Amino acid sequence: MKRSVRKRQDPDLGVLAARLFFGLQEELFRRSAEEGFDDITPRHGAVLAYLDEDGIRPSELAHLSGRHKQTIGTIVDELEKLGYLRREADPADRRAKLIMPTERGRRLMRYSDLVVAEIEARHAALLGTERYGQFKSTLRVIATAPPAPPAPPSTTSSVR
Amino acid sequence: MKRSVRKRQDPDLGVLAARLFFGLQEELFRRSAEEGFDDITPRHGAVLAYLDEDGIRPSELAHLSGRHKQTIGTIVDELEKLGYLRREADPADRRAKLIMPTERGRRLMRYSDLVVAEIEARHAALLGTERYGQFKSTLRVIATAPPAPPAPPSTTSSVR
DNA sequence: AAATGTAGTCAAGATTTGTGACTATCACAA
DNA sequence: TTGTGATAGTCACAAATCTTGACTACATTT
Numbered sequence: 001m002k003r004s005v006r007k008r009q010d011p012d013l014g015v016l017a018a019r020l021f022f023g024l025q026e027e028l029f030r031r032s033a034e035e036g037f038d039d040i041t042p043r044h045g046a047v048l049a050y051l052d053e054d055g056i057r058p059s060e061l062a063h064l065s066g067r068h069k070q071t072i073g074t075i076v077d078e079l080e081k082l083g084y085l086r087r088e089a090d091p092a093d094r095r096a097k098l099i100m101p102t103e104r105g106r107r108l109m110r111y112s113d114l115v116v117a118e119i120e121a122r123h124a125a126l127l128g129t130e131r132y133g134q135f136k137s138t139l140r141v142i143a144t145a146p147p148a149p150p151a152p153p154s155t156t157s158s159v160r
Numbered sequence: 161m162k163r164s165v166r167k168r169q170d171p172d173l174g175v176l177a178a179r180l181f182f183g184l185q186e187e188l189f190r191r192s193a194e195e196g197f198d199d200i201t202p203r204h205g206a207v208l209a210y211l212d213e214d215g216i217r218p219s220e221l222a223h224l225s226g227r228h229k230q231t232i233g234t235i236v237d238e239l240e241k242l243g244y245l246r247r248e249a250d251p252a253d254r255r256a257k258l259i260m261p262t263e264r265g266r267r268l269m270r271y272s273d274l275v276v277a278e279i280e281a282r283h284a285a286l287l288g289t290e291r292y293g294q295f296k297s298t299l300r301v302i303a304t305a306p307p308a309p310p311a312p313p314s315t316t317s318s319v320r
Numbered sequence: 321a322a323a324t325g326t327a328g329t330c331a332a333g334a335t336t337t338g339t340g341a342c343t344a345t346c347a348c349a350a
Numbered sequence: 351t352t353g354t355g356a357t358a359g360t361c362a363c364a365a366a367t368c369t370t371g372a373c374t375a376c377a378t379t380t
Contacts, residue, residue: 002267004212004224011300012276013283014184015209019303020227028174034288049175052164059358064164066182066313071337073360095345095358109163116172121301123173131298140171140297143179144336203367219327231368233329255327255376 026121031115037108039082046076048100051085051109055098084108184279191275198266199242207235207259208244211269217250244268267271 012112025042032040032094046065050056058076062069076099079085084105090096101109124132185202192200200208206225210216218236222229236259239245244265250256261269284292312318 002212002214004210004216004220005272007210008224011303012273012333013180013296013299015190016277016296016299016303017177017181017184018209020179020299024174024177049178050164051166052162055161056164057358058263060164064168068338069359070339070361080319090358093346095343095356097359112194113163113172116174120173122303127298133263133301135171135295135298136176138287138291139173139176139180139299141287142295143171143176143183143285145283217327228369229328230330230370234367250327253327253377255374257328 024116027119028115029110032108032112035111037111040079040084040108044075044079047072047079047085048108049111051101051105053101053106053109055088055090055100056088057096058099059096061099079105090094180311184190184276187279188272188275195271197271200239200244200268202236204239207232207239208268208272209260211245211259211265213261213266213269215248215250215260217256218259221259233319239265 011019024148027040027047029045031038033037046067047061050061050064057108058072059069062072062077065072076085076087080087083102085101087097088100090098120132121134127135171179185205187201189205192198206227207221210221211222216303219229219238222232225232236247237268240247243262245259245261247257248260250258253262280292280296287295301307
């Protein structure tokens with residue numbers, strides 16, 4: 001059996017994770033564009049996904065999204081120009097800025113949260129609420145699991 | 161409750177999918193690098209993930225990975241230079257090429273399949289084989305589900 | 321054999337990411 | 351209070367990556 005065929009018939013966790021992620025991303029940005037938010041790209045998702053009505057710092061966005069703070073900086077520049085957010089001074093720390101969504105940004109936040117909720121509802125309708133609920137809670141555990149278990153102590157370890 | 165905090169405490173499917181995918185990718189490439197495959201990047205994954213001992217065509221790689229054929233072309237160039245694969249003529253179609261892994265490519269295929277299998281085994285050990293099996297089969301259904309259901313017929317549809 | 325479609329490549333421009341350095345501010349300790 | 355080291359954010363430039371359009375060779379259809 002060809003590996004490429006096997007990967008299609010019995011895809012491993014990596015292939016499934018990629019499909020889930022990119023499929024969801026595709027629908028989210030396609031529908032957002034249809035709704036009038038047609039000037040953003042998946043690249044902006046790193047910031048948009050974590051926008052907060054109460055403001056959030058660029059460095060926290062960098063941490064949450066796993067990107068460099070320079071990248072976040074240019075994405076924030078773009079989204080500011082597009083009218084989705086503003087930079088404000090953070091009263092708690094004069095070095096820091098707070099990224100505050102504009103009205104348009106808030107509308108996008110609501111809409112994208114809605115689309116994701118709809119996608120989840122679709123799965124729940126297809127699978128049953130209980131099975132989907134179990135799936136999601138298992139996914140939460142797995143997605144939170146540490147990357148690799150601590151290296152098992154070995155009698156041949158170089159430490160001894 | 162801040163949206164950003166909510167997204168951390170009760171992450172939606174989008175956030176979970178991103179974590180699952182990027183977490184797995186991180187471990188896979190980190191461990192591959194430790195194993196000596198330290199000249200490849202996640203970008204090469206589009207090709208590496210679907211390499212096949214029996215050969216596979218660039219256009220099929222483009223389709224499977226969702227990237228442009230030009231992108232696949234340059235990735236294949238790089239992997240060829242790095243010694244992971246060769247381009248061979250496809251006997252069945254003289255326009256086409258077959259991407260054949262070299263011995264090094266086959267070793268990487270085996271190792272990365274092993275790492276993913278190990279990650280899955282880790283989850284299965286943590287959750288129990290049955291619960292993990294249910295999770296994975298549900299994930300397969302969800303990841304295969306069509307992006308959006310056909311627009312529901314509506315009495316106010318512009319078609320009528 | 322003509323027309324149309326497909327496989328792969330080339331080349332150039334635009335976009336995006338990564339690196340290093342820099343200022344301002346904060347936190348902490350001497 | 352002053353000094354030291356860390357942190358938040360930005361600038362500027364180099365490197366990597368993606369996108370677009372055009373092109374050749376071959377296959378398929380009519």
